[in-house]
Amino acid sequence: MKRIRKLWGWLALLVVGVTLIGTGWATHQAAVARAVPHRTKILFWHEMTGPAQQELLRLVQGFNRSQTTYQVVPEFEGNYNEAVQKVIDTHGTTASPAVFQSMDISTSQLAHTGNITPVQKYIDEDHYDLKQIAPGARAFYANRGVQLSMPFNTSQPVLYYNATLLKKYHITPPPVAPTYQDITRVATQLTDRSHHKVQGMTVEIYGWLFEQFLANSGEELANQHDGHTGTPTEVNFTSPGALTAMHWIQTNLQRGIFVNYGAGANAQSNETASFLSGRLGMFLQSSALIGQLTTGNPDRLGISDYPHPVGKRANGVAIGGASLWLSNDKSAHVQRGAWDFIKYLMTAKSQAAWQVATGYLALNQRSAQTPALRALFRKLPATRVPGNQLRATAPNQTNSGIFLQGLIQERNLTQTAMEQIYQGADPRRALSTAQRAMTSYVQNNNRANGYQK
C-alpha cells in the first residue's frame, strides 16, 4: 500500500512538472499570437521541409505582416504522398485547410474530387495577369483553359555533379544535354581515378525520375496521350525508353560505378550528405535541391540537363514540384483571403526569394529582373541550367505531366519495380508486374468513379 501511495506521489509530481512545461509553452505561444487579434484564420497545409520550409514560413510571415484582415496559419503535413489523401479525407470538416500545396501528379485526382475552387475564378474576378507566370509551369495545372491551381514550387529534374572533383581527377564534365553514355563515362572515370574513394553516380529509387526517363525519351506512360485527350485506361511501363534507362542503371550498378541509396526521404538525405562530403560524384535529382547543395559546400556544383538515350534528341522533361489549391469548403471570405495569399506568394519578389533560398524556379517572369535573382545567377551561373532546360522544352503530350488518377499508386509500383531492378531483377519482368497491377488499379478506379464500365 505504501508503495502505491509513493507511486501516486511521483505521478502527481510528474503531472505537475509537465503541466508547468506546458503552461510555459502555452504562454510563450500566446505572446506570439497576441500580435494578431480579430483576424480571419487561413489554414495553409504544405509539405516543405528543411530550408524550403524556413523560406516558406518567412513568406507566410511576410504576408501576415502585409495586411490586417487575414492570418495564414501554416501546418506541415508530412510528405507529398501523405498530404493528398489527407486533403481529400478532411474535406468538409473544420480540420480541412483553406489553401494547400499538393504535388504535380495529384492534379487529376484533386480536379476530379470536386472539392476545389479553380483559381481561375479569382483570376477572372481580379483580372489577374496570368501571363507573368511561366507558361510551361502553369499549363501543367490547367485543364481545358481553366487554371485549376497555381504552380508554386516548380522544379526540373537535373544532373548534379561535383565540378571540383572532376577537375581534380582531370575529367571532362558531362555536356549540357548529356546522354546516358556521357554520364557512364564520367562515372567510370571518377570511380577508377579516385580508386573507388568516390562513388561514380546514383539515381534515387523514385517514381518521378522514372517518369522523367519516359518523358525525355518522348514516350507515354498512360494511354490517351498521358491522359491529355481523355481518361487513361491503361499504362505502359515497358516502353523502350523505360527499359533502356533501367538497363543503363542496372549495368552501371553491376560495374560498380553506381551506388544505391534506396528509396524514400532517407535516401535523398543520404545521397545529399554523401555528395556534399565528396563521396558521391553525380546524381539525378530535383533542381529544388540547389539551395541545399550550394550553402556551405566547399566544392563547385555542376549542373546539367536530365540525361537522354543515345542517338535520340532529348524530348524535354516535365516539371516537378507542387501547386497551390483552394478548397471549396470554406466561406467566400476565407477563400478570398487564401487567394490573396497565393497572389502574395507569386509576386516577382517572393518568387525570386524563393528561388534563391530553395532552388525551385522563380515562376514569375519578372523575377529575373530582381536584384536577388540577378545576384544568384552572377554568383552561381550553374543555377541557370534548370530554367534554361525548362525554356528549351517545347511542350508536348509526353513532357507535360500525366493526367491520371492514382499516380501515387503508380509511383509505389514503379518504385517497387526499380528496387527489384536495382537488386538485379530483369527490368522487363519487374516493370511488367508493376504495369499489370497499375492497369488493374486504373480500371478499378475508373469503374468506381463511373468513368468506365
Added chain:
Amino acid sequence: MEMTHKPFPSPTKAKSVAKERPRGFNGHRHDKYVAAAFLGPSLVVLGIFVFYPMLKTLYLSLFLTNNVGRPTVFVGLKNYGTLLASSAYRASFQATLIYVFSVVVLTLTVGVLLAQAAVQKLAGIRWFRTIFSATMGVSVSVAAIFWLFIFSPSVGLLDQLAASLHLPVINWLTTPGWAMVAIIVSTVWMNLGFTFLILFGALQMVPTTLYDAAAVEGASPRYQFLHVTLPMISPTLFFTATVTLIGAFKSFGLIDLMTAGGPNNATNLMVYQVYRDAFLTGNYGQASAESMILAVVIAGLTWVQFKFLEKRVTYE
C-alpha cells in the same frame, strides 16, 4: 494487501467461479435500470468504435471506392480475390509471418536469458533488474529514432563501426533482408522490458526446492533449465508468446518510421499495407479487405489464447 488482482484473467475460468460461488443476494427489481446506467456508456463506446466499424469494414471490403472514399461498385469478394492473386500481397503476408515469427522467438529467447540472469542472487542485482525492464518505458517513436541512428548509413553507429574495423558496410535499411533484420531487432529490443518483467516474475515464483531436488537427483544446470525452469514457466511463456504475437501482427509505428514498408516492400507488413492502401492511395475497398484478413488472423490468435487460458494448468 488484502486481495490479489488479476490484470490478465482467464475468461472462462471467471465464469466457472461464478457458478461455483453463488452470490448471497438476488437481483433487485430495479437492477436493470442501474445496469443500463452503469454499463450504457461502455456499450455505446464499444458499439460506435468497435462493433459498427467491424461490420462497416466488412461491408466496404465488398465494394470499389471512388475518389473520395465512397463505396460505389459492388464487387462481392473480388477485392479478396485480387489480394490472394496479388504476389505483392502474398509477399506482404509472408513478410509479416517472417517478422512475427522472428520477433516472438527472439523476444522470448532473450527475455528468458535476461530473466534467468536476473534471478541470480548477486550483490547489486537490483540494478540489473531495473535496467532490464527499462525498455518498457520506451515508446515506438523513441525506439525508432534510437535505432534509426544505429542503422543509418554512413553516420550510423553500425556503419561507422564496420568502417573502422574494415568490415563491409551494410546498407541496413535499403537492403531488403537487412531492413527486415533491422526492424526485427528494434521491435525485439522494444518488447524486452515487458517480456523480462513477466518472465522474471515467473522465474521468481518457481520454488527453489525444485532446483534443490533436481540438483540432488544429479541434474546439471543445463538439465535443470530445460527440465525444471522451462516447464515451470511454460504457461507464462505461452502467455507472453501470444501477447507478443498479437502485438507483432499489429506493428506499425516502427515500420512507418524506419522503413516505410520498403525497400522493395520487404517490410511492408499487413497493417502498413492497410494504411498505405487506405490513407495514401485512397483505395478503401481493397484496404478494407486487407483489414478483414488482419482481423481474422488476430481474432483467431486471441481465441487460441483464451482457449489456452481456460484450460491452463495452475500449479500450486
Added chain:
Amino acid sequence: MSIELSGLGKTYQPDEWVLHDVSARIASGEFFAIVGPSGCGKSTLLRMIAGLTPITAGNLKINGRVVTDLPPKERQLTMVFQSYALFPFLSVQANVAFGLKARKFPPAEIDQRVTRAIQLVDLTAFRDRKPRDLSGGQRQRVALARAIASEAKLCLMDEPLSNLDAQLRVKMRTELRRLQQQLGLTVIYVTHDQVEAMTMADHIMVLHDHQVQQIGTPLDLYHHPANTFVGSFFGAPRMNLLPARVSEATELTLAQTLKVALPRPLPVADYTVGIRPNAITVLPAGTGAPCATVQTVEYLGAQTLLETQLPDGTALELIGVAPADYRPGDRVAVQLTGTLYVFDAQGRARMTLEGGVVHGNDAQTVSVADQS
C-alpha cells in the same frame, strides 16, 4: 555408507556462525535424526551434507571419501523435502524417473526401477496422475519413491512428515522406518518434532544455539540429558525445571520448598533441577502436606495434567490421580518418586538422582549417579 562430519561450520557473514563445530559419525544403515527447534540450523546442516549449501569450515566424508566441495550430484545421495519438491508438470511416474533420466540411465532400467519404487510406496494405481491430483500423503510417498528409485544408499530427509495431518504422520513414521530397514538405507532425518525423532531414530543429534547439544540414542537422551535444553526437549509432558540451591553440602532445596538430601556433596551454589511430571506422584487428598496450588486442569482422558504453582511462584506440572476431580485453587501434596536431574547454573548436567521418595519437607534419596 558411513558419514563423518568433522567440525562443520557455516557462516554467511564473517564470525556469525549459523552452525559451529558440528561433528558426528553416522554408521551405515543407521537412521540418524537431527532435532532442534526452528532456526537452530538443522536444515542448513542437512543442506550442507547434500551439497546445496557450501560448507564454510570443517570436513565432510561420505564412505571415507572427502566430499566437502563436491556438487550435490557427485555425492551419491538423495533427498526428500518438506514441500516434497515434486515437479507439478510431471506425472508421478515421471517425477520418480526424473533423476534417473537426468543421469541418463537406459530406459529399460529406468522403467524397472520406477515401477519398483512406485510399488514399494504403494502408488501403482496413481502412476499417471499429476501431483495436484494427489493427497498430501500420496505426494509424500511420491517424493519417497523418487528417493528410492535413485538407489542411493544415503537419503536425507528434511521434515518430510511435517505437512501431513497428525494421524497420517503417525502412520507414515512406521512406514518410513519399515522402508528404511527393508532397503538398508542410511537416513539422515531432520525434524523439530522430538516424538518423531524418538520413535524412529537409532541416534539423535540435538542442535540448539547453532551447536550440537548432545548425540545419542533416544533412551540416552531421555535418561541422561546432557543439559537442561535436551532434558526439556524430550518427553511429554515436558520436564519441570525448578530453581534449586545447595546451601549445605548435601542438602538441595527446590523452589525454596522441597528439600532433597544429596548422596554426595555439591558445591554451595544455585542449580536447576529437572523433574519429569511422571516422576512426581500426587498424593490423594488428605495425605501429606499440600504445597502446590492447582492453576489449570487439562483432562486428556487417560491422564489429567495439572498446572500448579509452588509457594514461591515456581510453576510445576503434575499428573493427577485418575479418579480424582481437581479444580483450580485446590492444594495438593506431592512426592518425588522418579529421577531428579541436577544441572549447574550453566545448565550442564551434574548429578542424577534415581527413584527418590520424598515427601513434603522430608526429602529422601535412593541412589545417585554422578555425571560431572
Added chain:
Amino acid sequence: MMQINNRHLIWRYLGLGLLALLILGPFILGVWTSLLPTAEIAKGALIGGPVSLANYGAAVHQTAILRYLLNSLVIATLTTIAQVLLCSLGAYAFVFLTFKGREALFYVILATMMLPFEAEVIPNFATARQFNLLNHYAILVLPFLTSAFGIFMLRQAFRQIPGELKEAADIEGLNPWQFYWHVVLPYARISLVTLAAYSFLGSWNQYLWPMLTTFSDRFRPVQDGLRQLQSQETFNNWGMIQASAVIVVLPTLIVLFVGQHFFKTGLNQGATKS
C-alpha cells in the same frame, strides 16, 4: 540452486554487464549523440567532439516538442480517468447487478477484445469525419473511453469482494452508486491503479490513430510529433532529433523506475496466477 563460486563471479557480472549494455546501448547512444553538434555526427565523429546541451535548447525552442508532450499528457490523462471510471462501472454491473442477458452481454464485450483496432481505422476515420471531430483532443480520447480488457480485468477483481459486503450494504440501505463508490472502488484500488497505469501507457504510446486524425501541432501527441520532426529534417538533424527523443522518453522512464515494483507485481499476478 547453483552454488556461487568466487571464480565464476567475474564471469557472471561480465554476462550481466553485456546484457545490460544490450538494453542500455541505444539509450546511451541516444543521450550521447543528443549532446553532440549535428555537424560532428554527420562527419561521423562520435567521440572527442565538443559536448553541449545546445540540441535540447534547439528542440525546445525550434520545435513544438513541449506542446506535443502537453498534448500527450492531456490525452493520456483523460483516457485514463475515463477508462477507470467506465470500466469499473461496467464491471460493477457484471458483478453486482443481475439483469437479463448479463452473461450474453459479457461475452459480447469479451468478443471485442478479439477485434484489433488497427483493422477498424477506416470506418472509425469516417465516423470521426462525419461528426467533425478530426484534429481535436476529442477524437483521440473518444474511441478509448472504455476498454473490453479493462472491464474484464476489473470484473475479475470485483469478484474477489466478499458477497457479505454487498449484503451488509443492502441491509444498511446503500444505493448502488454509494456501494460502488464507498466500498467497491476502495476495495479494488490496486486493480484500479494497475488499469490506470496500463491505460496511461497505452494512450501515451498511441501512434497510428493520432497520425490519421491530427493535422496540427496543437493536438498532435508526442509519438506523432517525433515522426513529424523526423520527416521535416531533410538533412536529418540528428543531434536535435535525439534530444527530442530523450526529452520524450524521460518522463516514462522515471514513472517506470519509480513504479517498477508495482508494475512487476501487477504484471506477474496477471500472467501467472490467472
